[in-house]
Amino acid sequence: MTPRVIFPNKILPYLLVAPQLAITLVFFYWPAGQALYQSMLRQDPFGLKSRFVWFANFRKVLVDPAYLNSIKVTVVFSLATAIVAMGVALLLAVMAEKVVRGKGIYRTLMIWPYAVAPAIAGMLGLFLFNPSIGSLSYLLRRFGIAWDPLLNGTHAMILLVAAAAWKQISYNFLFFIAGLQAVPKTLIEAAAMDGASETKRFWTIVFPLLAPTTFFLLVVNTVYALFDTFGIVHAVTGGGPGKTTETLVYKVYNDGFVNLILGDSAAQSVILMIIVIALTAIQFRYVERRVHYG
Amino acid sequence: MKFFGFAAGVAATLTLLSTTSAFAVTQISWWHAMTGANAEVVDKISKDFNASQSDYEIVPVFKGTYPETLNAGIAAYRAGQAPDILQVFDVGTGVMMAAEDAIKPAADVLTGAGMTFDKSQYLPGIVGYYSKPDGTMLSFPYNSSSPILYYNKDIFQKAGLDVNSPPKTWNEVWEAAKKIKTSGAAACGYTSTWLTWIHLENFAAWNDVPWATQQNGLAGGDVELKINAPIFVNHFQALADLAKDGTFKYGGRTSEAKQIFLAGECGIMTESSGGLGDIVKSGMNYGIGQLPYDSDAKGAPQNTTPGGASLWVFADKSDEEYKGVAAFFAYLSKTDVQEYLHQKSGYLPVTLAAYEATKKSGFYDKNPGRETPILQMTGKAPTDNSKGVRLPNLPQVRDIQNEEFEKMLAGQQTAQQALDNAVTRGNAAIKEALGN
Numbered sequence: 001m002t003p004r005v006i007f008p009n010k011i012l013p014y015l016l017v018a019p020q021l022a023i024t025l026v027f028f029y030w031p032a033g034q035a036l037y038q039s040m041l042r043q044d045p046f047g048l049k050s051r052f053v054w055f056a057n058f059r060k061v062l063v064d065p066a067y068l069n070s071i072k073v074t075v076v077f078s079l080a081t082a083i084v085a086m087g088v089a090l091l092l093a094v095m096a097e098k099v100v101r102g103k104g105i106y107r108t109l110m111i112w113p114y115a116v117a118p119a120i121a122g123m124l125g126l127f128l129f130n131p132s133i134g135s136l137s138y139l140l141r142r143f144g145i146a147w148d149p150l151l152n153g154t155h156a157m158i159l160l161v162a163a164a165a166w167k168q169i170s171y172n173f174l175f176f177i178a179g180l181q182a183v184p185k186t187l188i189e190a191a192a193m194d195g196a197s198e199t200k201r202f203w204t205i206v207f208p209l210l211a212p213t214t215f216f217l218l219v220v221n222t223v224y225a226l227f228d229t230f231g232i233v234h235a236v237t238g239g240g241p242g243k244t245t246e247t248l249v250y251k252v253y254n255d256g257f258v259n260l261i262l263g264d265s266a267a268q269s270v271i272l273m274i275i276v277i278a279l280t281a282i283q284f285r286y287v288e289r290r291v292h293y294g
Numbered sequence: 295m296k297f298f299g300f301a302a303g304v305a306a307t308l309t310l311l312s313t314t315s316a317f318a319v320t321q322i323s324w325w326h327a328m329t330g331a332n333a334e335v336v337d338k339i340s341k342d343f344n345a346s347q348s349d350y351e352i353v354p355v356f357k358g359t360y361p362e363t364l365n366a367g368i369a370a371y372r373a374g375q376a377p378d379i380l381q382v383f384d385v386g387t388g389v390m391m392a393a394e395d396a397i398k399p400a401a402d403v404l405t406g407a408g409m410t411f412d413k414s415q416y417l418p419g420i421v422g423y424y425s426k427p428d429g430t431m432l433s434f435p436y437n438s439s440s441p442i443l444y445y446n447k448d449i450f451q452k453a454g455l456d457v458n459s460p461p462k463t464w465n466e467v468w469e470a471a472k473k474i475k476t477s478g479a480a481a482c483g484y485t486s487t488w489l490t491w492i493h494l495e496n497f498a499a500w501n502d503v504p505w506a507t508q509q510n511g512l513a514g515g516d517v518e519l520k521i522n523a524p525i526f527v528n529h530f531q532a533l534a535d536l537a538k539d540g541t542f543k544y545g546g547r548t549s550e551a552k553q554i555f556l557a558g559e560c561g562i563m564t565e566s567s568g569g570l571g572d573i574v575k576s577g578m579n580y581g582i583g584q585l586p587y588d589s590d591a592k593g594a595p596q597n598t599t600p601g602g603a604s605l606w607v608f609a610d611k612s613d614e615e616y617k618g619v620a621a622f623f624a625y626l627s628k629t630d631v632q633e634y635l636h637q638k639s640g641y642l643p644v645t646l647a648a649y650e651a652t653k654k655s656g657f658y659d660k661n662p663g664r665e666t667p668i669l670q671m672t673g674k675a676p677t678d679n680s681k682g683v684r685l686p687n688l689p690q691v692r693d694i695q696n697e698e699f700e701k702m703l704a705g706q707q708t709a710q711q712a713l714d715n716a717v718t719r720g721n722a723a724i725k726e727a728l729g730n
Binding site for chain 2: 259
């Protein structure tokens with residue numbers, strides 16, 4: 001039984017949590033409340049005329065084919081980014097563990113890209129894959145691929161995923177390295193003596209023991225792909241060609257700040273907030289149960 | 295050390311603030327979106343204006359791209375912190391016009407300060423675009439541009455084309471582009487920036503065909519797009535066909551195609567006259583021609599419509615501030631200031647006097663082609679089809695058009711389908727916007 005901590009002073013505990021509460025109130029509840037209110041208004045950009053319309057904006061958004069398309073785009077983009085970023089990072093981490101000499105340098109180089117801002121990562125990708133001047137698109141053309149992310153939606157999506165995942169690999173790598181070091185060497189050695197192959201050792205011992213790390217990274221990467229990639233989309237494709245790379249977050253920006261339809265944009269933000277809450281709840285309730293914390 | 299630096303900064307700021315109030319100089323804030331050479335022009339004009347008198351101080355603040363600047367202005371207005379002057383690009387004109395209570399017409403600012411505003415001194419095509427249907431000038435034209443044709447003379451030579459006669463009609467452009475491609479003089483024949491502005495809005499005005507009903511939206515009311523008429527369909531089908539083998543190369547929705555042209559990848563480009571600075575800087579052996587027209591159009595070439603940006607004044611400012619803004623606008627209209635702006639930036643002069651003075655100085659003889667955008671815009675008296683286009687949500691409508699063009703250029707739909715979709719989706723969006 002854990003001992004209950006009792007503060008002699010009745011006000012002190014409230015005072016101690018007050019700063020945190022204040023920050024949450026100012027930076028979460030207040031803007032969230034504003035968004036909720038705005039999502040039920042129809043208003044001109046300057047806020048000169050507004051009309052309260054209850055849920056009309058939500059109805060409009062949810063039947064809009066462009067919005068449904070944007071949901072599809074977001075699912076594809078987030079899944080691809082999370083899978084690529086985590087898969088590559090895990091592979092690199094396992095490989096890095098085997099390096100005997102220069103481990104430090106190797107790891108530092110791997111972690112470096114994490115310091116790059118998303119928009120910069122996007123610009124780097126944009127330059128490398130620019131159909132006219134990009135060095136990587138030049139290579140692709142040499143291999144007979146008509147690389148054109150400006151008009152080909154699939155190419156644009158690949159470019160986005162590559163730029164978004166590349167930036168996240170370092171972060172995942174760091175956690176996988178830490179996770180790998182926590183795997184007891186004795187278990188692996190025992191399995192090796194029993195004649196288990198390297199692949200077998202990885203899938204039956206290392207990978208299950210990495211589950212907490214993998215789960216944590218799954219949450220972080222999904223949230224990253226959903227919300228932190230605005231800068232990359234903005235810099236690389238701007239949602240185009242057509243609407244093939246318009247993610248939910250980008251659509252909120254586009255409708256609100258380019259098209260100046262604030263009601264629709266706010267309604268989308270609220271939907272996004274509900275999605276995040278639901279996603280996190282599901283992840284912690286169902287996925288986490290299957291995770292074994294060693 | 296850090297703290298002392300900070301303290302010194304605070305002290306300096308306080309001193310500055312106190313001296314400002316001691317001299318009672320009225321500060322006029324000006325939010326703009328100019329970069330590179332054009333930003334230098336903004337700074338120089340502001341500095342010169344501040345030095346020319348001691349009552350007002352113009353404070354220019356860079357706020358990002360055109361859409362970002364517009365957004366910053368709108369957000370600031372909603373928060374009660376609007377600047378005095380906001381530079382808004384052509385596409386945002388309809389947005390600002392729809393917000394009558396938030397702005398003060400430029401004409402009222404000038405007359406309110408006891409100045410007379412003589413409309414006849416300004417280029418009619420430009421002032422007309424920034425005026426209400428009843429003729430009240432709402433914003434002050436700062437930088438106006440017009441789309442023109444640029445061509446690479448070295449590539450023309452290699453392709454066996456006449457370097458001194460740029461193509462005049464779109465058919466001639468297609469022919470020249472094919473020749474450039476087939477002769478191997480360049481990887482692509484033709485590219486263009488701003489398909490919406492050049493190939494729809496200016497295409498309509500230049501060929502004297504309606505872009506939309508209600509005088510392209512200038513007369514207000516229920517506006518319906520007319521851009522799926524046969525002349526547009528034929529034009530875009532030609533573009534789509536040329537895109538198949540790379541004779542036409544798409545660069546992007548705004549001015550990205552300029553890079554392709556500057557890299558020597560394409561021989562011909564249509565772009566804003568405001569883009570001239572970069573081309574001059576690149577050292578390319580370039581030539582300028584007027585915007586091509588459709589040889590099937592009866593009245594072509596008519597006149598082009600202004601692009602660029604204008605300066606809007608926000609409502610609910612003090613009389614002192616309005617007087618300062620009026621003084622600044624009067625300064626901007628001065629012939630030598632306009633001459634400087636025109637010659638340095640490639641944008642059009644907004645007063646007739648500045649145009650005449652530039653002509654007299656021999657600038658156009660030394661820089662052939664620099665007069666082309668002015669001649670295009672002022673050559674003929676504008677018709678109902680060529681005064682400009684205006685919608686409360688033009689940025690959104692342009693986005694829709696761009697999306698359909700991209701699908702068309704990727705070979706997923708024909709020009710007819712693309713333009714039909716653009717009309718249906720565009721009309722629905724316009725109706726939505728008007729319903730607010």
